[in-house]
Amino acid sequence: MTGLHLVTMPKWGLSMEEGTLVAWHRQQGETVAAGEDLIDVETTKITNTIEASASGVVRRVLVAPGTTAKCGTPLAVIGPADASDADIDRLVAERPDIGTQSGITSIAAAEPSTIDVASNHGGTTRIRYLDTGSGDETIVLIHGFGGDLESWMFNQPAWSRQHRVIALDLPGHGASGKAVGDGSASWLATVLGNLLDAIAPGPVHLVAHSFGAIVARHVAQADPGRVRSFTALAPADLGRVSQAYIEGFLGARRRSELMSATAMLFADKTLATRDMAEALLRYKRLDGVMPALAAIDAANFHVDRADSSATAWWRGIGASALLIRGGQDEVVTADEAIWSDADTAAAGFETLDIATAGHMPHLEAADTINARVAAHVGQHSAAAPGNAA
Numbered sequence: 001m002t003g004l005h006l007v008t009m010p011k012w013g014l015s016m017e018e019g020t021l022v023a024w025h026r027q028q029g030e031t032v033a034a035g036e037d038l039i040d041v042e043t044t045k046i047t048n049t050i051e052a053s054a055s056g057v058v059r060r061v062l063v064a065p066g067t068t069a070k071c072g073t074p075l076a077v078i079g080p081a082d083a084s085d086a087d088i089d090r091l092v093a094e095r096p097d098i099g100t101q102s103g104i105t106s107i108a109a110a111e112p113s114t115i116d117v118a119s120n121h122g123g124t125t126r127i128r129y130l131d132t133g134s135g136d137e138t139i140v141l142i143h144g145f146g147g148d149l150e151s152w153m154f155n156q157p158a159w160s161r162q163h164r165v166i167a168l169d170l171p172g173h174g175a176s177g178k179a180v181g182d183g184s185a186s187w188l189a190t191v192l193g194n195l196l197d198a199i200a201p202g203p204v205h206l207v208a209h210s211f212g213a214i215v216a217r218h219v220a221q222a223d224p225g226r227v228r229s230f231t232a233l234a235p236a237d238l239g240r241v242s243q244a245y246i247e248g249f250l251g252a253r254r255r256s257e258l259m260s261a262t263a264m265l266f267a268d269k270t271l272a273t274r275d276m277a278e279a280l281l282r283y284k285r286l287d288g289v290m291p292a293l294a295a296i297d298a299a300n301f302h303v304d305r306a307d308s309s310a311t312a313w314w315r316g317i318g319a320s321a322l323l324i325r326g327g328q329d330e331v332v333t334a335d336e337a338i339w340s341d342a343d344t345a346a347a348g349f350e351t352l353d354i355a356t357a358g359h360m361p362h363l364e365a366a367d368t369i370n371a372r373v374a375a376h377v378g379q380h381s382a383a384a385p386g387n388a389a
Contacts, residue, residue, distance in 0.1 A: 004079035004091050005054040011071040012043060012153040019043050020068045021075070026052075028061045032078060035367070039075060044275040048154055050075070051367060057081045060088055112149070112175070117198055119171075119181060120190035126177035127195050129168040133160030137228070137381045138200050139373075141167040142192070144210030144236070145296065146249055146280070148174030151209065154366035159374060166200060168192075170215065172296060178288030183295030185211070189218030196226065203228040205377045209362065210236045210332065211300065217310060220317075229380035231322040231373050234359050237310035238323070239334040241301045250293060255281060267328035267358040311338055314347065321349035322376045324369065326357030350376070 009019050022040040026032045032052040039050040060077040063069055077088050110132045116124040130149050139159050143151040149167035159165045169176035171191055181187035192215060196204065205228050208216035213235035220227045232238075248261035255277045262280065263272040284290060314321065315338065323344075325334055338344075344351050352372055357364040378384060 003056065004059070004077055004083055004087060005056070006074055006091055007038065007050065007053060007076040007078060009041070009069045009071050009073045009075055010050060010157070012045075012048060012157070016043050016045070016071060016153070018068050018070045021063055021065050022047065023065055024061065025049075026058045028058050031055075031057050044273075045150070045153070045279070046271050046273065046276065046363060048363075048366065052078060054078050059083060060092075062092065114175070115195065115198060117191055117194040119179070119194075120187060121181050123179075125171050125179055125191050127168055127171070127191065128175040129166055129195070129199070130156070131164070131166050131199070132156060133163055133165045135163040136383065137162075137377060138164045138166065138202065138204045139377060140196065140200065140204045140206050141165065142206065142208035142212035142216050143167075143170065143173065144212050144234075145246075145301075146173070146283075146293065147209070147212075148283075150174075151360075152362065155207075155362050155370055155373075158366075158370040159377075162374070163205075163377065164200075168195065170212065172289065172292030174283075178286075178292045180292045180295050183292075183297075183299035185214040185300055186218045188215045188296075189222065192216075193219050193222060193226070203382075205229045205231070205380065207231040207233075207373060208235075209233045210359065211296070213237065214300065214307075214310070217313060221313065227320070228382070229320045229322070229376055230317065231324065231376060233324045233362055233369070234326060234329055234332050235310075235323065236300075236332050237307040238314065238338055239332040242331050242333070243301070245331045246297055246301055250290070250297065252281070252284075264330040265359045267326065267356055267364060271360075271364070311335065314338060314349065316347070318348040319350070320380055321347075322352065322373070323349060324352045324354070324361055324372070326359060326361045326364065327353055327355035328357065329359045331359040 019041040025037040172180040206216045213232035252258035258277040
């Protein structure tokens with residue numbers, strides 16, 4: 001069976017149990033290169049593409065479009081043209097490498113944990129987090145306004161292959177406690193810092209999205225030695241946040257209204273699904289959610305320009321920073337000054353523009369993001385040349 005590779009249904013996020021095949025990009029008998037698009041799969045949250053795990057011929061297609069398959073189900077076999085049918089039969093029967101190409105093993109074996117951590121106004125706050133992978137470097141994932149740890153469903157499995165990766169629900173979000181103090185990013189950052197003190201006290205790599213990037217910045221400002229590198233995706237403090245989006249998200253009472261708001265998150269509007277809207281409506285109906293979100297909105301989003309203190313901080317952080325944005329972002333209108341070639345060169349940080357993505361580039365261009373962030377983390381790891389061990 002040398003050279004044969006089994007493609008299986010991946011597990012993107014904790015709640016995914018199955019996926020529906022939408023279309024094959026390569027048919028049986030056609031050649032494919034590793035990393036090329038192979039299959040479009042629709043889940044209850046979002047549609048994504050499975051890439052080929054190896055180069056070769058698509059020797060056998062096992063599941064037809066329109067079929068719903070459980071996570072881990074064999075979907076196709078890729079391999080050399082001269083591999084025997086008997087070898088392919090044995091591979092499918094034995095399924096020796098299920099999940100290795102998708103990170104299913106790492107995520108499927110993990111269960112979220114909860115911990116009570118101190119807040120900066122006395123008392124404690126419950127935080128839910130998902131801790132996967134292992135290694136000398138730790139990546140901490142911080143979602144945006146209204147999100148949760150499953151916002152990283154397409155990213156955490158990939159990064160967990162080489163590193164320890166911790167995704168969390170910010171206060172007021174997901175299954176974490178709904179107390180948010182005054183709603184400020186600094187209040188949430190104190191809770192996040194206390195969480196890291198408890199579960200990941202050494203230097204970490206922060207990867208944060210939108211409002212989460214504001215929270216992460218406050219963590220880094222409070223304790224610069226805690227942060228080995230910082231990746232910000234569509235950072236909300238380096239541009240103007242759309243009040244139409246915030247008001248639409250907070251004010252939506254029906255699925256159709258919420259679908260209109262969530263469509264602003266994506267360049268590809270079909271990604272704003274009915275199931276996504278239903279899940280968000282259920283979340284918004286939980287006790288304490290709407291007051292928490294309203295407090296965060298009032299404390300952070302009522303400005304009409306980039307935060308000047310944030311801009312100054314980013315200009316001083318240097319090469320440890322990577323800023324990523326989608327070219328079709330309708331939620332945060334970026335401050336073009338800080339993204340200019342001259343400004344980034346002077347500051348020393350890196351930028352990545354993904355022209356085909358909206359406000360959620362880590363979902364719409366997951367493979368590009370996964371590779372670029374992995375490289376950035378590697379450049380700033382303790383073992384990288386020139387860095388302290």
